[in-house]
Amino acid sequence: xxxxxxxxxxxxxxxxxxxxxxxxxxxxxxxxxxxxxxxxxxxxxxxxxxxxxxxxxxxxxxxxxxxxxxxxxxxxxxxxxxxxxxxxxxxxxxxxxxxxxxxxxxxxxxxxxxxxxxxxxxxxxxxxxxxxxxxxxxxxxxxxxxxxxxxxxxxxxxxxxxxxxxxxxxxxxxxxxxxxxxxxxxxxxxxxxxxxxxxxxxxxxxxxxxxxxxxxxxxxxxxxxxxxxxxxxxxxxxxxxxxxxxxxxxxxxxxxxxxxxxxxxxxxxxxxxxxxxxxxxxxxxxxxxxxxxxxxxxxxxxxxxxxxxxxxxxxxxxxxxxxxxxxxxxxxxxxxxxxxxxxxxxxxxxxxxxxxxxxxxxxxxxxxxxxxxxxxxxxxxxxxxxxxxxxxxxxxxxxxxxxxxxxxxxxxxxxxxxxxxxxxxxxxxxxxxxxxxxxxxxxxxxxxxxxxxxxxxxxxxxxxxxxxxxxxxxxxxxxxxxxxxxxxxxxxxxxxxxxxxxxxxxxxxxxxxxxxxxxxxxxxxxxxxxxxxxxxxxxxxxxxxx
Amino acid sequence: xxxxxxxxxxxxxxxxxxxxxxxxxxxxxxxxxxxxxxxxxxxxxxxxxxxxxxxxxxxxxxxxxxxxxxxxxxxxxxxxxxxxxxxxxxxxxxxxxxxxxxxxxxxxxxxxxxxxxxxxxxxxxxxxxxxxxx
Numbered sequence: 001x002x003x004x005x006x007x008x009x010x011x012x013x014x015x016x017x018x019x020x021x022x023x024x025x026x027x028x029x030x031x032x033x034x035x036x037x038x039x040x041x042x043x044x045x046x047x048x049x050x051x052x053x054x055x056x057x058x059x060x061x062x063x064x065x066x067x068x069x070x071x072x073x074x075x076x077x078x079x080x081x082x083x084x085x086x087x088x089x090x091x092x093x094x095x096x097x098x099x100x101x102x103x104x105x106x107x108x109x110x111x112x113x114x115x116x117x118x119x120x121x122x123x124x125x126x127x128x129x130x131x132x133x134x135x136x137x138x139x140x141x142x143x144x145x146x147x148x149x150x151x152x153x154x155x156x157x158x159x160x161x162x163x164x165x166x167x168x169x170x171x172x173x174x175x176x177x178x179x180x181x182x183x184x185x186x187x188x189x190x191x192x193x194x195x196x197x198x199x200x201x202x203x204x205x206x207x208x209x210x211x212x213x214x215x216x217x218x219x220x221x222x223x224x225x226x227x228x229x230x231x232x233x234x235x236x237x238x239x240x241x242x243x244x245x246x247x248x249x250x251x252x253x254x255x256x257x258x259x260x261x262x263x264x265x266x267x268x269x270x271x272x273x274x275x276x277x278x279x280x281x282x283x284x285x286x287x288x289x290x291x292x293x294x295x296x297x298x299x300x301x302x303x304x305x306x307x308x309x310x311x312x313x314x315x316x317x318x319x320x321x322x323x324x325x326x327x328x329x330x331x332x333x334x335x336x337x338x339x340x341x342x343x344x345x346x347x348x349x350x351x352x353x354x355x356x357x358x359x360x361x362x363x364x365x366x367x368x369x370x371x372x373x374x375x376x377x378x379x380x381x382x383x384x385x386x387x388x389x390x391x392x393x394x395x396x397x398x399x400x401x402x403x404x405x406x407x408x409x410x411x412x413x414x415x416x417x418x419x420x421x422x423x424x425x426x427x428x429x430x431x432x433x434x435x436x437x438x439x440x441x442x443x444x445x446x447x448x449x450x451x452x453x454x455x456x457x458x459x460x461x462x463x464x465x466x467x468x469x470x471x472x473x474x475x476x477x478x479x480x481x482x483x484x485x486x487x488x489x490x491x492x493x494x495x496x497x498x499x500x501x502x503x504x505x506x507x508x509x510x511x512x513x514x515x516x517x518x519x520x521x522x523x524x525x526x527x528x529x530x531x532x533x534x535x536x537x538x539x540x541x542x543x544x545x546x
Numbered sequence: 547x548x549x550x551x552x553x554x555x556x557x558x559x560x561x562x563x564x565x566x567x568x569x570x571x572x573x574x575x576x577x578x579x580x581x582x583x584x585x586x587x588x589x590x591x592x593x594x595x596x597x598x599x600x601x602x603x604x605x606x607x608x609x610x611x612x613x614x615x616x617x618x619x620x621x622x623x624x625x626x627x628x629x630x631x632x633x634x635x636x637x638x639x640x641x642x643x644x645x646x647x648x649x650x651x652x653x654x655x656x657x658x659x660x661x662x663x664x665x666x667x668x669x670x671x672x673x674x675x676x677x678x679x680x
Contacts, residue, residue, distance in 0.1 A: 047656035056584035375655040401672035
């Protein structure tokens with residue numbers, strides 16, 4: 001049996017980066033991905049079955065059949081959910097993970113996001129805590145992620161709030177007509193704005209072409225590979241070294257331990273011949289990068305007499321603090337056409353309300369939105385008092401699709417230990433592996449923040465000239481979804497965290513978690529760039545260990 | 547199922563004007579396809595709802611839905627949407643109506659590969675895409 005230096009479970013934003021850093025450092029790596037590599041045409045352009053609007057299916061895995069989860073609603077009723085349902089809290093299952101089909105907003109977290117408990121105190125019932133590292137510690141790794149993968153933006157526009165040593169490598173996306181209106185509105189209100197940083201090539205970069213401004217960023221794959229994921233950057237680099245072996249459609253079952261409880265490798269299922277086969281690979285070190293839900297599931301499913309509750313779970317912390325973002329959404333009807341058909345559509349943001357809001361813990365970024373296909377718009381964006389059918393509905397779609405301005409943003413989640421991932425022994429996936437059971441909600445304080453941000457969204461649209469403004473306000477729900485985080489939080493205390501600041505699982509020398517699971521809190525921003533920065537930092541550390 | 551009913555219903559939901567109505571856009575084909583695939587397990591529910599629309603129309607106006615005036619059709623659908631039906635329905639009328647409205651919009655506004663939105667008419671109508679010069 002081949003003995004690798006490292007086995008990495010998952011090829012998403014984190015796993016791909018860890019594979020690249022280790023392989024380029026000369027380490028032998030086995031990179032496991034439960035899904036396949038998806039081509040542009042595999043992902044397709046189905047308006048009803050994509051990662052943003054998944055009515056009958058989705059386009060980046062996992063398969064709808066054979067991959068259930070159990071969702072427990074706030075009233076305590078459990079039900080089996082399929083991967084394309086909202087309550088599944090899916091991200092993706094393919095090479096590149098969520099970065100294959102994401103919208104690619106590439107924000108750094110705000111320095112205050114790393115010290116939420118110190119800044120605000122700990123609300124009752126929450127597990128709000130400071131990170132064991134500061135923004136300053138992570139800053140060089142943000143820069144590395146921005147330059148090695150390629151982020152477009154204007155760092156100067158957010159320098160006062162989120163200081164940086166070096167600007168982005170690529171210029172921001174150009175403004176659209178709605179951008180100009182929103183910039184004007186923000187000026188009226190005395191708010192600053194900034195171009196939205198994106199992992200999108202606004203110019204050729206990294207051997208890949210520039211964006212052709214199509215309308216299909218979020219939820220779809222990019223026709224020119226200008227959208228930047230791990231599948232078209234760090235994973236090809238890892239493979240080019242000859243040190244990294246990528247196994248797709250390889251579903252991790254357990255992390256293997258020896259008769260003293262030490263981690264020695266990973267067992268996984270492959271299906272190359274049509275019949276499931278279980279294989280075990282050995283390694284000096286195992287890195288779990290499967291996303292906040294699946295990483296927790298793998299640790300919890302890795303039980304032995306030494307670790308009866310699963311690996312890293314001596315203090316019942318694995319799977320807790322599941323968080324993501326509530327997303328208040330506001331819409332405004334502009335007197336003029338503001339849509340020019342040029343993608344990605346998201347262009348301008350304000351980070352004025354990420355912190356220091358009266359009576360609010362945290363806050364969030366607000367930005368315009370990606371272009372919505374008309375059916376997505378019909379489901380998401382119509383005024384609540386508009387009839388859903390008939391002449392009035394058609395006329396609104398006809399007259400106003402190009403006049404509606406969209407503002408939305410991720411709200412800093414106030415985590416609590418009851419929002420969590422556990423294992424449901426009674427429900428198995430197609431491989432016979434017990435599935436993830438999701439329960440709990442975010443903390444009520446998050447809903448208060450979301451309400452505050454919804455009001456700011458409406459305010460922004462009114463100041464931007466909209467005659468008519470409406471909005472939607474999220475309720476008290478579990479907030480994981482594509483921004484899922486927090487289930488193996490890092491910290492200095494084994495009793496209240498799962499890993500140390502490097503992602504090393506407490507009381508283990510050679511077991512790491514590196515992905516959004518580590519986030520102590522999830523910022524008021526899209527989390528992918530923070531996942532990437534942490535991955536670079538942990539990977540450099542791990543490379544020195546082996 | 548009366549073959550005239552669903553075409554009349556979808557054209558009431560998305561009526562023709564300068565741009566095609568739902569029927570001409572292919573929405574009935576889309577729904578039929580969906581009832582055999584993704585919505586197969588709800589097909590009986592859906593077809594029972596279409597039959598019940600006719601029953602409702604006959605009880606109220608003594609004519610099948612397709613033969614009603616546009617005003618009568620709208621009034622019939624409004625009563626179904628609000629659940630205030632006159633006849634005894636074998637299924638929940640309001641829940642059926644949501645499925646009916648949603649699938650009609652899906653066919654009309656989504657990509658033509660789904661079977662409707664012929665000629666990308668709704669995309670030109672909304673401005674999502676520019677009209678192609680012929």
